[in-house]
Amino acid sequence: MTPNPLKKPASQSAFSDHRSTARAGMVFWKTGAAPALVPLRISEKPKVALQGISVTYGVNGSRLLALDNIELKVRAGEFLCIVGPSGCGKSTLLHLIAGLQKPTSGQILVDGQGVEAPGTDRILIFQELGLFPWLTVAENVEFGMKMKNISKAEREEKTHHYLRLVHLAQFKDSYTHQLSGGMRQRVALARALATEPDVLLMDEPFAALDAQTRDLLHDELERIWAETGRTIIFVTHNVREAVRLGDRVVLLTFRPGRVKREFEVELPRPRHLEEVDVARTARAILEDLREEINKSLEAEYEAHR
Amino acid sequence: MTPNPLKKPASQSAFSDHRSTARAGMVFWKTGAAPALVPLRISEKPKVALQGISVTYGVNGSRLLALDNIELKVRAGEFLCIVGPSGCGKSTLLHLIAGLQKPTSGQILVDGQGVEAPGTDRILIFQELGLFPWLTVAENVEFGMKMKNISKAEREEKTHHYLRLVHLAQFKDSYTHQLSGGMRQRVALARALATEPDVLLMDEPFAALDAQTRDLLHDELERIWAETGRTIIFVTHNVREAVRLGDRVVLLTFRPGRVKREFEVELPRPRHLEEVDVARTARAILEDLREEINKSLEAEYEAHR
Amino acid sequence: AQGNAEVIRVGAYPNITHSQPMVGKATGWFEKAVGQNVKIEWKTFNAGPAAIEALFAGAIDMTYIGPNPAIQGYVRSNGEALRIVAGATSGGASLVVRNDSGIQKPEDFHGRKVASPQQGNTQDVALRAWLLAHGMKTIDKGGDVQVMPLANPDQLTLFLKKELDAAWAPEPWATRLIKEGNGRLFLDERDLWPQGQFITCHLVVSAKFLRDHPEVVKNWIRAHVELTDWINSHLPEAKRILNQQIQRETGKALPAAELDEAFTHLQVTYDPLRASLLTAAKASFDAGFLGRKMPDLSSLYDITLLNQILVEKGKKAIQ
């Protein structure tokens, strides 16, 4: 029996039954009711490296430069958050890393290898979710494991586990059209987590969730990350959420997307969304973001009267 | 030429060219750079009334009570926000008011008339957006007006106006699959606003937007509402956003959805998301919400080990 | 295995002009003749071209068939594919006019619509030749008579709709047009031929099969001749057996009156009536159905086996 994480949130990980050996270098303290999580020793060898990435789209004859010469290194085990104005190329960036799209120029390396195609070491949670309407919730969650030829028993156990994690165990036999927007988003989360990839690419995975559910899932995600040493690249438009979760926050510029600034978040974990420190750091980033957007909006207003 | 709202945000409404006569009872002060908006005199006759509404869904043979005996009155010109945990029935509620779905029991009155079918007096922004992929952005925005047989010239003018409002004038000839998630959401917003309905039903319309863009659209929405006297029913999972915008915030319980509590927000307008008062009010609501969710999650954990 | 086939595949259609195969099939007549070690496989077709196709493809060895498909098959294959080895039926086609069409004499055909079963088939050619002989031309040749190739059932419908004035039809359709379509016999085609005989069905053998298995073919022809004689001498019984077999294969017997009526217009024979066919072929060529050069039909017939048998039986050989 997995304990109820709400009742005894820290004493035991929701993962303990799957991951009996914690990764070397992991530190895990218990401090009363709230757990103090310290990230894994972050390796310095880049897990994911983007070198001079540009993406151009053809739109109605003209060309739209979506990403412009992006240079980015993500260390193994790092929790990287990407923020930026709407339409700046965040989703495009994740598609590139996932291998679902090719850059117009530049190169993406994962573990030093060029990315040619999707791989189960990198799982993306799509902004549009991409759930399969012909499968039930449980079958959706199972899908990645099935593709990896994991045994039926293990699949079922993990499916159950992750569905509980996102509070949807009750809905395992529903089809996706029978779920609310937030529920669907949680199914997509469970599906990605269940595949247990090295690199988790998350595109605004909590955008449709209420505050409380999101807080709980923040905690769970942080715990999973800390325990398994995954590399997470997390796109969000919520700067506080980025500060709450990230080791580093990358701010992209408007259009074309460029890396405007990077912020190392040195606050101790676990953090809380409503913390003063988080709020303060977020404000600093927001300041930059705001400036960025105003600049670009002005340009738009000039161009289109 | 419509002025750039960023540069001179308050001196003139973005709407002034369309709505030359302000509604009786509207009060509109200029106070330096930031406008002080005071809502219309809210009429006491309910614009929308939900009487004993229940909705049951059949899911895999069993029945799921999604909404349970909802009683709710929305005054004409009111800005009502609905918050509640994920899957509590918020979207269902909006579908009912829009006339796209029939309640299992109970009755919905709009202007004292029973709702039988959709009507252009009530426009819903779907959580899934429901943009038409075969139309360009501009054609999508135009769609509602076309259905109302508005002249081509007026349609074009309004389309341009609302696309500028959501900062997408540049993309008017793009197809929706060429837009980012946040851009799509803004197209849906423009499409609904352009139809200029009496009652605007908005289902998490800003969920995919970055903080800055959302702030700007909050201001615009509030201004439109104040100027035109529309009734707005606004679903969000962001309690602060609800407090920022609403005259009243209704909190729904988990499953089945019931009205748990209503909060009148008496703070003066315009409010700001980051204001201390807004934060304080939001915290009070969040407290209730949190309690609500924990209760229900416990139930789920007991049921599904 | 030369000279002794194990299986012989024979085509026929369930039709009253195919008396020998139908009666033979029903009575096992040919099985007796070809012997124990030869198995007969009957193949039933709906129309001539399909049978010729099958013959070309080597899917059948011999078939009972009308003169037109036989000529076509011979010409198409440059004389390689098939030989006519015996006759089967003579007569059985008539020109029928609609009672209320007002046609009394050949000149009345000016400006009329006249049907034939199929473009370029025996009746079609006969019709065109007959019109020409009476000084009339078809529309496509600058005249005023409209020849319309139409499926037989449609001719009946159009007779009833009064959209058609006349039709040159084979049996049993000529009879049906008269009985059901309010028609009247205008001309029995036999009246146009010497001794009233013209070929409507004969036995055709694949040239290769004839080369490889002359004995089998000879046995078959012998049985065919004997069966022809038997039918002619036991006509009522033969008609009954024929009608039974037609019913077995098509699910429907002909009404007795129609059968009797039809049989008054045709004759069962083993004589291939070569002259009538050659005349018809000439007419067919004149109507433009046989290409730009009159084909050489000299090897179309191979009646040596037939003549051997006729001599064997003390009958008169055919020239």
Next chain:
Amino acid sequence: MRRIGRQVIFYGILFGLWFVLAKLKIWPPYIFPTPWGVAESLGAGFQDHSFWIAIGVSMKRMLLGYGISVMLGMVLGLAVASNKFLEDTIGGLLVSLQSLPSICWLPLAVLWFGLTEKAILFVVVMGSLLSVTIAMEDGRKQMPKIYGMAGRNLGARGFKLFWYVLLPASLPFIVSGLKQGWAFAWRSLISGEMIFVSLGLGQLLMMGRDLNDMSQVIAVMILIIAIGYIVDGLVFKTVERRLQNKWGLAPAT
């Protein structure tokens, strides 16, 4: 319940109309057959077993021929949709080859297979194969991109991608195409059974027409309609209903 009521009304009116028209004797019965004439034909056909045999023979051919078409057609459709070379070559010919009437295939069928069951099957397959291929290709191409991306993202490759993602994602298309393929297969079967007399329903139909026995023609038509109705109800409609329930697709408004 209401469904059955509607059907009773509908078929009642249909038969009533037929009955009245037949009674009025506008056309003679051998052109416009009467309900009782057709009923008699049906009765006779079932009594002497010829209809049972014909149904059995034809259904066997349909199942075999159509089955082959469906399987080959899917593989071919997928191949055409995923391979540039095939797409640019056969891809452009699918519609036009499918337009060729069965009569074009008859000579080839006889040439290659003689007068055998295989020849008939060949005609059925040639008549419906490309219809399935067209549906499969279209399904594959008009499918929302996200499904393929999500599948590949989750590790589906090659056959697994096809079987677990592309096929179910384009199922709504494919089912519609399979219905068209079914209709093509029937029509081709009727043509194929005309190569030589081979017992089936096509044969009965041809005979009816050749003898101008309209009662028989109508009786066979009714049989074909009844079989199609049953197959549609048992197979296609069921699959569609399941699809709609699963996917939450549009019901009639």
Next chain:
Amino acid sequence: MRRIGRQVIFYGILFGLWFVLAKLKIWPPYIFPTPWGVAESLGAGFQDHSFWIAIGVSMKRMLLGYGISVMLGMVLGLAVASNKFLEDTIGGLLVSLQSLPSICWLPLAVLWFGLTEKAILFVVVMGSLLSVTIAMEDGRKQMPKIYGMAGRNLGARGFKLFWYVLLPASLPFIVSGLKQGWAFAWRSLISGEMIFVSLGLGQLLMMGRDLNDMSQVIAVMILIIAIGYIVDGLVFKTVERRLQNKWGLAPAT
């Protein structure tokens, strides 16, 4: 460019194979016609204008008959998809009625329309109408619900809802169905042109077969394929490409 290269290779191989097979004389030329024999037939047919006339006459019938089918079929399909009564009654018969071969309609065509163009058109329409109806109904039913909801929400009703929402939303389906309908229409046209001598391609094909002239049969087949290829390329493929671009649908992976 590469597309043309591929096609050259493909057709080159195809013709090469045919040439070699013909040269090897495995089958006599009267069953397996040679390329030069067919070329001669084609040349002769075009020279004496009979092919041009046939193409013109048949294309006119196709455009008329198919056009009627498309329009009626769409209306009928929509009606069946939106009306419970029609759905429960004709809805269940669509597939089976579509399965009826054209030969079933010939007697009716002759009876009602006599020997007129209308009779041929009738056969074409009966042969393809329900195919379009099936596609339309399926498109309407398998369409994602959200489009209909969004349309009604924005005030689309009745014909406007159909024209501006339901039709475009189910267009991917409909285009696929229209291709099938096109194939049905051709096949039916060939049958229809067999009613009486009426100049068209069907007539030429029939003549070829009746006279066992395989070169002519193949020549007409090539004409039909060529016409289908052009129509497919000009109409269907173009619409599909536009759809894919607009909707951002799956390209081949």
